[in-house]
Amino acid sequence: MPFQRCTERFECNESRTEIDYIFFAYDTLYNHMDDVEEKLRSRTGIGALSCAPFMLSMMERMKDTLSKYYSRTEIQTVYIDAMILNPRTKLVIAEKESWSDVDVDEYRLASRRRFIEEYDNKRLMETASNSSTIQQPVAKRPRMSLGNDSAYRDALLSRSSKHRRNDFD
Numbered sequence: 363m364p365f366q367r368c369t370e371r372f373e374c375n376e377s378r379t380e381i382d383y384i385f386f387a388y389d390t391l392y393n394h395m396d397d398v399e400e401k402l403r404s405r406t407g408i409g410a411l412s413c414a415p416f417m418l419s420m421m422e423r424m425k426d427t428l429s430k431y432y433s434r435t436e437i438q439t440v441y442i443d444a445m446i447l448n449p450r451t452k453l454v455i456a457e458k459e460s461w462s463d464v465d466v467d468e469y470r471l472a473s474r475r476r477f478i479e480e481y482d483n484k485r486l487m488e489t490a491s492n493s494s495t496i497q498q499p500v501a502k503r504p505r506m507s508l509g510n511d512s513a514y515r516d517a518l519l520s521r522s523s524k525h526r527r528n529d530f531d
Contacts (some may be wrong), residue, residue, distance in 0.1 A: 364394040382445040385455050388432050395425055440474060446473045447530065477530040 368387040399421050401407055402414045411417075435441045445451050447467065455465040 364390050374383060382448040382451050384435060384441045389455055395421060442469055443473045474530050491503050
């Protein structure tokens with residue numbers, strides 16, 4: 363069932379797969395395989411069946427295949443950032459037992475740093491550039507250009523870091 367649910371979600375049969383679902387799906391699949399493997403290794407229940415050794419070898423092949431695809435999530439930080447930035451998920455997966463050996467703050471802080479460097483500061487700079495010309499009434503006052511004023515941009519950045527919560531927070 364866990365494989366069927368994840369497959370249906372990835373295939374977008376009923377809804378659109380969201381990138382933040384990736385870690386949840388892999389976590390679910392790995393946990394399920396670990397549970398089945400543990401039962402197959404026991405000498406009771408399904409572990410007592412004559413086909414248990416064959417099933418264990420199939421489990422290893424399944425894990426190898428899943429690991430091949432999971433390793434692709436290491437290429438970029440997009441998956442972890444997508445999960446953390448999604449207001450519905452945030453760090454919910456990190457609360458699962460399978461993540462107990464992971465320093466979640468390391469992920470959160472790295473994601474926050476990337477957000478501020480790659481999005482928030484750039485957005486603030488664009489806002490400063492877009493407001494470089496103050497809209498004046500029809501009166502004959504000279505227009506003041508602030509687009510090249512680094513002190514103005516620095517003041518905005520300073521204000522941003524001191525007084526304004528960003529979207530990540």
